[in-house]
Amino acid sequence: MALLKIARMGNPVLRKKTRELTASEIRSEPIQKLIQDMRETMLDIGGIGLAAPQVHEALKLAIIEVPDSSPRYPKYGGAEDLGFTVFINPKIRVLDAKEQGFWEGCLSVPGLRGLVYRPRKIEVTYLDERGKSQKLEAEGFVATVVQHELDHLEGVLYVDRIQDRTKLAFIEEYERYWLPTEDSDVGELPD
Numbered sequence: 001m002a003l004l005k006i007a008r009m010g011n012p013v014l015r016k017k018t019r020e021l022t023a024s025e026i027r028s029e030p031i032q033k034l035i036q037d038m039r040e041t042m043l044d045i046g047g048i049g050l051a052a053p054q055v056h057e058a059l060k061l062a063i064i065e066v067p068d069s070s071p072r073y074p075k076y077g078g079a080e081d082l083g084f085t086v087f088i089n090p091k092i093r094v095l096d097a098k099e100q101g102f103w104e105g106c107l108s109v110p111g112l113r114g115l116v117y118r119p120r121k122i123e124v125t126y127l128d129e130r131g132k133s134q135k136l137e138a139e140g141f142v143a144t145v146v147q148h149e150l151d152h153l154e155g156v157l158y159v160d161r162i163q164d165r166t167k168l169a170f171i172e173e174y175e176r177y178w179l180p181t182e183d184s185d186v187g188e189l190p191d
């Protein structure tokens, strides 16, 4: 296993078109190792999601693990968690287009938070790490995490989706001026 280097905003690999993986590729040793290394890297940094382009691989592959304790804002379904999940060749369908706002962060955009609105409920079809077809319904916090990670597979960063650019802040200023409270109608999604 190995810790992988994270590509930061400005690195063209984050904007490249990614390619799908075949079933036999998924089961191959290099891809299985990549998945393990990505997991180790994500755990080491304390992140909740990581997409292959962020570790310099232009592949349709992302991992997510939302521990129970991570969501801090119950009004957006904060009790939800998601065990370690590997999304390969994912396709998203919006189930509820009503948007919810989260202050998002990204390992590829260190030191910043930005307010992004996304649909509140989605369905994802994808292949898992064994190449098996899977379907996941997600809402609230987990829905935003999934959309953020799968955006990486399209070369999209959360900063592209910020509508109001006055809501892009360094973490220190974010914590001073914008930190959501229990009464806020937005939540927080860390790196």
Ligand code: NI
Pocket: 105, 106, 107, 108, 148, 149, 152
């Ligand atoms: Ni990200």
